[in-house]
Amino acid sequence: MGDFDLSVIWNNLPFLWQGLQLSLWLTLLAVIGGIILGTGLALMRLSGIMPLALAAAGYVNLIRSVPLILVIFWFYFLVPLALGRPIGGFYSALIAFVMFEAAYYSEIIRAGIQSVRKGQVHAGQATGLSYWQIQRYVVLPQAFRNMIPILVTQGIILFQDTSLVFVVSLRDFMTASSIVARTEGRLAEMYIFAALVYFTICFAGSLFVRRLQKAKTA
Amino acid sequence: MISIENISKWYGDFQVLTDCTTHVGKGEVVVVCGPSGSGKSTLIKCVNGLEPVQQGRILVEDADVTAKGTNLTRLRSRIGMVFQHFELYPHMSVRENLCLGQQKVLVRSRDEANAKAEALISRVGLLPHIEKFPGQLSGGQQQRVAISRALAMDPIAMLFDEPTSALDPEMINEVLDVMVELAQDGMTMMVVTHEMGFARKVADRVVFMDAGRVVEDRATEEFFGNPESERAQDFLSKILNH
């Protein structure tokens, strides 16, 4: 050790890039899946249909009271049991992230839906649109417009959380960096590099959020 | 056409409407007025079932709005409604605002809906603005668009809830003119408003509400000439002298 040798990064770039790709894919797919499922949960909670509302609320509260790492474990062991065959670390982790993020997204989306003026719903009802048509054409487009910054912020947190998938032996960017660090004996270089990469991506994300917010108030 | 029979309504323990009765005949214009908080908005929202009532019933043509099995969405599609704060969809252009209900509820084709939208929007003088978004229009323009959006559904009656009270004074008349024209074309209208000039000009009857009750329900000239109740006299003297 002692001297700072950056060539270790260069030499292992393909391996690290693979790890980063996995992290990014997992984030992207989990954000999409989480938003879709979260929207469903939010609509269930606000539907005024008691069994649906209770089921959604129960789900959200359950998921939010356990640590993410536990959810990742659950799905790693439970999904193969339920399906009767293994599906691999990536898909079980993806399902876990979608299920977990959906609980958080549903709360964001519920607040977004409630932020749309009641009069908008009345206007839709008064022209004879059905509940689902009002949500689809009137409420959700406005709600999402208001929510984009928070949704992106939540996505940034999710990106950082993907580093937990090492527990199901997936090789995300963090795991790939540790492997290189240990096998090459270059801990300082690799962990500083990993931190820089996470920082750059998350910082770019939050700059994007700030621009969105500015565009909204302008 | 619209018949409100002895309705009462509560918000929790608070009784908003007490035994209200009135009717609007086909082609009639009825103005509803009264002090703030007297239940005018609530009453008009009950007519198309936006608010449920706990007692009494409301008939629109022969459909019972308050009955359990009534298809409210269908009924609402036949009654236009205009709101104090316009409630245009801010993420849609004027054209899209006018087409949404036509296409999704009446299942009109895009061409048909567009033709109707253009015809109605030119009638209120806003054709050059049809691709604009509500936020780019003045309040008076937005309210004229909102009236057109309601008319695009070919309603059998129109409900207005203080359509001019959120407008700057200089824009009130452009909206009232549209409403007067509509009344003269024979539209059945129930209008919550404090514009007494409008009431005198086109209303067949005036309903005066106070504290959740219909205090007066009389022909327009009678109402203005000789209001029976003290509360209506008070109200009129305040509103006409300011």
Ligand SMILES: Nc1ncnc2c1ncn2[C@@H]1O[C@H](COP(=O)(O)OP(=O)(O)OP(=O)(O)O)[C@@H](O)[C@H]1O
């Ligand atoms: N959702 C609600 N929950 C509880 N109380 C309500 C609700 N909506 C209205 N009210 C109350 O019912 C009463 C009648 O309200 P409403 O809006 O019908 O009056 P209004 O005559 O239209 O008044 P304004 O001239 O201010 O529009 C008011 O005292 C109001 O505070």
Ligand SMILES: [Mg+2]
């Ligand atoms: Mg009102």
